[in-house]
Amino acid sequence: MIPYVLLVPTFAIIVIFIYWPAVYSFKMSFYRISPFGNRMIYTGLRNFGRLFQSSEYIHSIKVTAIYVGFSVLLTVFTAFFIALLLNLKVPGTPVYKALIFIPYAISPAISGTLWTFLLNPVVGHVNYFLSKTFGISVDWLTSKPYALYALILASVWKVVPFDTIFYLAGIQDVPDDLLEAATLDGASSWTKTWRIVFPLLSPITFYLVIMNIISFMFSSFAIIDVMTSGGPGDYTTTMIYRLYLDAFSFQKTGIASAESVILFGIMAVVTFVYFYFGERKVHYQ
Amino acid sequence: MKKSTRKLINTIVAEVILITIALIVSLPLFLAVSISFQSPEEVFSYPPKILPKGLYLKNYVDAFNLVPLARLILNSTIMAIAITAGKLTTGLLSGYAYANFRFKGREVSFALLFATLFLPAETVMIVPLFLIMKKFGWINTYWALTIPFMASATNTFLFRQHFRSIPKELEDAARIDGATPMQYFSKILLPLSKAMIGGAAIINFVYAWNMYLWPLIVTMEDKMKTVQIGVRMLISSESANNWGVIMAGTIVVLIPTVAVFLLLQNLFVRSLVRSGMKG
Numbered sequence: 182m183i184p185y186v187l188l189v190p191t192f193a194i195i196v197i198f199i200y201w202p203a204v205y206s207f208k209m210s211f212y213r214i215s216p217f218g219n220r221m222i223y224t225g226l227r228n229f230g231r232l233f234q235s236s237e238y239i240h241s242i243k244v245t246a247i248y249v250g251f252s253v254l255l256t257v258f259t260a261f262f263i264a265l266l267l268n269l270k271v272p273g274t275p276v277y278k279a280l281i282f283i284p285y286a287i288s289p290a291i292s293g294t295l296w297t298f299l300l301n302p303v304v305g306h307v308n309y310f311l312s313k314t315f316g317i318s319v320d321w322l323t324s325k326p327y328a329l330y331a332l333i334l335a336s337v338w339k340v341v342p343f344d345t346i347f348y349l350a351g352i353q354d355v356p357d358d359l360l361e362a363a364t365l366d367g368a369s370s371w372t373k374t375w376r377i378v379f380p381l382l383s384p385i386t387f388y389l390v391i392m393n394i395i396s397f398m399f400s401s402f403a404i405i406d407v408m409t410s411g412g413p414g415d416y417t418t419t420m421i422y423r424l425y426l427d428a429f430s431f432q433k434t435g436i437a438s439a440e441s442v443i444l445f446g447i448m449a450v451v452t453f454v455y456f457y458f459g460e461r462k463v464h465y466q
Numbered sequence: 467m468k469k470s471t472r473k474l475i476n477t478i479v480a481e482v483i484l485i486t487i488a489l490i491v492s493l494p495l496f497l498a499v500s501i502s503f504q505s506p507e508e509v510f511s512y513p514p515k516i517l518p519k520g521l522y523l524k525n526y527v528d529a530f531n532l533v534p535l536a537r538l539i540l541n542s543t544i545m546a547i548a549i550t551a552g553k554l555t556t557g558l559l560s561g562y563a564y565a566n567f568r569f570k571g572r573e574v575s576f577a578l579l580f581a582t583l584f585l586p587a588e589t590v591m592i593v594p595l596f597l598i599m600k601k602f603g604w605i606n607t608y609w610a611l612t613i614p615f616m617a618s619a620t621n622t623f624l625f626r627q628h629f630r631s632i633p634k635e636l637e638d639a640a641r642i643d644g645a646t647p648m649q650y651f652s653k654i655l656l657p658l659s660k661a662m663i664g665g666a667a668i669i670n671f672v673y674a675w676n677m678y679l680w681p682l683i684v685t686m687e688d689k690m691k692t693v694q695i696g697v698r699m700l701i702s703s704e705s706a707n708n709w710g711v712i713m714a715g716t717i718v719v720l721i722p723t724v725a726v727f728l729l730l731q732n733l734f735v736r737s738l739v740r741s742g743m744k745g
Contacts, residue, residue, distance in 0.1 A: 183647055187563035188575065191556040194617035195579065199587045202594035209594065263487060271480045279728060280488040282735075283495060286727035288676030290694040291720050294701065295494040298501070298709050306497055306514050313513075338491070343738075350739040388742055391584065399589035403678035407698055421589060421679075428593045429683055437593045444590045452584045 203445060209438035228439035237415060238440075241423040248333060248419060249397040255337045256393055257386060260344030261379065267345070268352045285342035289400050293407030296335035297322065328409045328417050335404050340396050344389045351385040352378070384459070391455050398444075420444060495720075502526070502713040509710050522710065529715035532703055537689055538696040539718070542675055545611045545692060549674035550667050552616025557666065558659075560617075561625025562651055566637065583619040588680040599684055610684045611692070615674065621666060624741050628662045629655060665737025668730055672723045693719040 210228055212221040232238045267278055284292065299307040300321035312318045321331045355378055379386070402421050405411060411418035411426065418426070424444065428437035501509060502525055503518040529535055563569075564576060587595060595614065604610040632655065640650040656663075681692040691699070700715045727734055 184563040184567035184569040184572075187559040187567075191560040191579070191617040191622060192575065194552075194556065194614070195582055195619075198595065198598075198614035199582050199585060199591070200578075202587065202591040202598060203585075205594035205597065206591055209597075266480050266484050266487070269477070269480050271477050271484065273481065273484070277484045277488040279731060280492040282731065283492060283724060283727070286672055286723040287495070287720055288678065288694055288723070290676070290678050290697050291716055292494075294697050294712065294716050295498055297701070298713065299494055299497065301707075301709070304509055304514055304707075304709055306493075306516075309512075309514050338494070341491075346735050346738055347742060350735070392742070395584055395586060399586050400678075402589060403694065406678070406682075407701065425592070425679070425683075428596075434593060434597075441591055441593050445585075448585055448590060452581065455584065456580075 206438045206441040206445070209435060210442045211435075212438075213435045224435070228435050229443075232436065232439055232443070237418075238423060240415060241418050241420050244329070244417060245398065245419040245421075248329060248336075248401075248417075249394055252333050252336050252340070252397045252401075253390055253393045255333065256340050256344055257389060259337065260341050260389070261348050261382075261386075263341070263345045264348035264352055265374070265378075267349055281345065282342045284339050285346070287339065289336075289339060289403035290407050292335050292339040293404040296331060296338070297408050300331055322409050323413050325413060325416050328413060332401070332404060332408060332417055335408060336397055336401050339404070340393060343396075344393065347385050347389055348382065351382045355381055387455075387459060391451060391459075394451060395448075398447075495724075498713045498716055501709055502717050504710050506708055506710060509708070525708075525710040525714035526718070528708075528711045529700060529718065532711060533696050533699045533715070534688055535693075535696055535715060535718065538691055538693045541608075541611070541690060542693040544608060545677075545681075546671050546674040548608070548612040549615045550670040552612065553618055553621045553670045554663060554667060556617040557621025557625050558656070558663070560622045561627075561629055562655065564622065564626040565629035566647075579619050579622060583623075588615065588677065592679065592683060595680075596683055604684075606685055606687055606690045608690075611681060611690075615677075620741055621670070624666055624737075625659070625662070627740070628659055632658060661733065662737065662740075664730070665733045666741070668726055668734050669737060669741065671726065675723050 211223060211225060213224045213228070214220070215222055263281060267274055267281070287295075299305045302308055302318070302320050308318070308321070319327050321327045398419070399421055401419070402425065405417060405419060405422050409417045411422045415423075420440065421444070424437055424440040427433045427440060497516070500516065500518055503521045503523070504515060505519075505522045505524075508515050508519060508522070560579075564572070585591075599605055599610045602609070604613075636654060637650055640654055645653065676694060677692070678694045682695055682698075685691045685695070688699075697712075697716055697719055700712045
């Protein structure tokens, strides 16, 4: 009896607040709410059909792919590079570590706020610096394609520490002589780093890529909401932002449920990939 | 070149790069602190100031008046503590079940739990979850902000892993001494897991304190909103774009998590890594 009792609290929550909503959104995605909101009309797959014919939704898929793709790449490589440097344990490393890790504890909403200020065309320091040094003056958050760059910048800044923490922990297990030869030692060591050290850490990279995809697809909502609100126009409206708008600004419950199901499907694929390929890789680590 | 000379050069190069990176990364935070102490004239001066003239504390007073920041802090504190306590409780109990018992349905239920590992319900399923909250009459309540997030696969795995690393002989010895399974759990396992629980508590707290989308949609009245939404409210209500006030509010909101992180960094990092790695 005991183990079942121990599991009750966990499964009560998981079933009511994850499994039930999941099933519920599947069901809702096949319905349309009548104009007066009092009746549910079965429409089959029409919600999905309308989504994939809507240029807005197709646009949000493209933006999500570009935003997530670039952010993941930048984050993983920056974090790996920083971890290599921190691992040299040069004097002062504890201080650098503390400073570099801080954004992990800062929320996406605040990351968005900080960068909104820094990129502000009138009072922002980054903008001032760029216009003084390179003569560039840009309305970062309100013009294409800079709004997207600004989002990527704020998102990468927030997530790099997470990846660095994992790489740094992973590097400890790489034999010292390999690392010694690897860092900052001319061209051949550069090759060694990428041919030997990076592949050794591939299970970590794999895990991080998955975690980062989740961060950039979902947690980044706050960054987008604070910095661009999906604009200019719908230029930076990602899939999660589209879902939010359709559900809570336009009250299109059926369509929004279909969007939920699509995101759900993407996460199912990600989870499957993780367990299918992850299981094997983790074993020999 | 001699090996020692080369090593010295490497160290210097690494120092320079690391200092640069550390400065760039911490610059936004540093400037936010600085701006929060600048008067409107200083904020709008050109070129932008790096350091404030004095400590212009009116920004902090204004931030608390412009939005009900004190109330929002209370809400976020309640939410974060409740979620943390909930996740730890459910995680410890279910982790114990999976680590120390064999029972029918173990594999199936574990797989069901595993499947939710990468599913952030508070974002992917906001629509159905919102409708369920409506059914329960939980909109604008602490229930909606806390209960749905009181269990997670991550916490269960973390504690299962940890309990499995504790020698089986301890359990046998306790049983021979007449301890019931729950006595073994509370008298021996829990005290042995203090560091683990502490680490998980910090991670859960930071996660909950920083939640955004869910509190945004499930609270309508200002008095039920959380600090993260408060930052957004500051930006939109500060029509003159007085960044001094916005940054003052931002600093207040980020202090709890950043302070906890800096104070307990090692514990934090160790637990974070363990939560991600199997085996």
